[in-house]
Amino acid sequence: MKKYILIIAVLFAFVSCEEENIVFDSENGQTLAKFSASSILVPTPTEGASINVDVFVSTKTDSERTISVEVDPSSTATSDQYTISGLTIPAGAFGSTVTITGNFDALPEEGRVNLVLNLVDVSGSNDIVIENSPLNLEFYRECPIAAGEWTINMTDSYGDGWQTDTATGGSGLTITLNDGTVLEVGLCSPYGSAAGTFLGDGECTPNNGSEGTVTITIPQGTESAEWFFPGDQYGEIGFEIISPSGEVAGGYESADAGLLTIDYCK
Incomplete structure (x- = not known):
């Protein structure tokens, strides 16, 4: 009877270890994608201002991938008030840095405008799940402080x-x-x-x-x-x-x- 009890205990321990030892597949597994931030102020001087936001993905591929974003209808910023670049993930990388630049001349003289970006897709990724979206940016003119x-x-x-x-x-x-x-x-x-x-x-x-x-x-x-x-x-x-x-x-x-x-x- 004691031998049977010992065998059952060993089998149970083996099964438990197998269940806990989950292997993450960074090439063929499900892809998680997200912005590194959710809300950013962008004070913009006359020469313009750029901020960087990382887009993380949990998988990598042997070719470039394109990040797709869309402007949310709640945005008040117009297309001439900002530019977006860096929407390409290099081959073998787990993400990219997206750069958003504010245009001082196009911003209103008073108040702020906001740009709300939704992360939509990452090309070449399996079964993608988007987290931490949208990204909200607030632009306003920043001038030197008058003494x-x-x-x-x-x-x-x-x-x-x-x-x-x-x-x-x-x-x-x-x-x-x-x-x-x-x-x-x-x-x-x-x-x-x-x-x-x-x-x-x-x-x-x-x-x-x-x-x-x-x-x-x-x-x-x-x-x-x-x-x-x-x-x-x-x-x-x-x-x-x-x-x-x-x-x-x-x-x-x-x-x-x-x-x-x-x-x-x-």
Whole structure:
């Protein structure tokens, strides 16, 4: 009886190992294809801008293959605003790098356009399965940052200052320069402390909770500035950002928290 039990145990172990030892076939097996990203911002300066996105495939062949993509109907970008290249997978390779280039001159002076690409097929591939599609790209004009005095006009419709990332006040609109300098502006709240320089003098003035104007100086040579709005607890906050040339370059009313897009082309 013990011999039979031993034989059965050995057979079971052998079958279990066989089931787990799956061999992947990179030449004749099923092909998985996908983009390496799903969403990309493409700030485009006057000379244009290119971004690279890898298309991975799980099989290889001894001849070139063509990647097929199509523009989704939800796209707002027109064909003159971008070009696509790199849609060929070399023989023996598991993918290719697709290059999408934005055309500054064709992009709108204000706002963004989006290009949604669907990965459709890879020629010469067996039983293809597409994953991580579509790819969404947002193009907008990127101009050099204007040095000088920027003006921020701020309002609160209820008249009690800003309640941003907390219900009793919170931090203000922050501008982080590439050298690490952080500027912060906002309307002070009477309900709690608020960080940063508010109304330009570092003093909270809760009796002036309806509106206020502050100026900041962006020095010559600044290469980048990140504008961040922490949030609007009660949907009461408004502001507009005026460039040194006097143009409205950005601003929101009852905005969601996050990075702001500033139109430096103005």
